[in-house]
Amino acid sequence: MTFLSHALVTTAGVQLLDLEGTNLILAYSFGTLVDFDHLLKLPLYFKKYKTRVKKHYNWRTPLQEPVTLLWILPLCVYLKSYVPAIFIIGHIMLDYLVDYPKHPFFPYNNFETKGFLTKIPQLYKELAVITLFLWINIALLSAK
């Protein structure tokens, strides 16, 4: 999913759970900013494609696959906060709506999946998420 979708879902979660302070930072870190892991693959991308634009390059790292919960759950216990787990699960769920190959259990297993609702065109799913969460955010904001 795009950065906008993740940001809208995270903002809705933040409003719903009434998060502030450290939990607010954790929510945006694990709900949205985790996408910055894509930067780790920039050197490999430039090495292969130079400045050419290549669609559907595998930018994902295990940091935003379900396997990441292996370290996020202990982190939650350490921080005594459920926020990292909730928001990374939200992030992963959104990404699994996009039908590019994913490796949920790498590096322990090379199982590959394309996620859910793969038959629905990507644009529709993206628009549905953006519309729904924009509405939720506005509704929550006006209810305050």
Add this chain to the structure above:
Amino acid sequence: MDKHSPLISKIDKLALPIAKIVHRNLGFSPNKLSVTSFVIGSFSVVAVLFQKIEIALGFLLISLIFDGLDGVVARLYNLESKTGERLELVFDRANEAMLFLALAATGYAELRLAILAIIAILLMTTLRDRTKFDPGFKRTILFLGYFVGFTLALKVIFWVNLVGFIINMLILDYSRQKLLDKGVSQ
């Protein structure tokens, strides 16, 4: 010897006289050294349970020396084996777990932190053999704990090993991506 890093080779050279004594003169095989290290490490756990921290750290130091020697003897005398590696790994993790839990049981540290530190080390251990990356902050940090508190020591162990686990995941993913980019299927 050729397959080991220059640092390990240097350590082996430095430890050669001691390794000769324990292997040739005292008849210790690498596995016997691992077992001895574990037994002495267990004495350290008992000392913690009796709240004799200085004695516990003394036993821990001796245990760590034996732990280091098993690898040196194995390399110098070509006695390396998968079983030996696994044995050492299981003994090391078991000794760490017992030590951390003993510290928690005697009130030197929080039980939550002890369990988290064990989990972080175990996570890191699951991947380190594939990447050869291990930050190494485990039992040795307990010596620091004597001065700064065992709670802080366990926090350091937790964080370093958790980050170590993440780095290991990323190293493996990067290596896989390199292969995929070259057209090698996994």
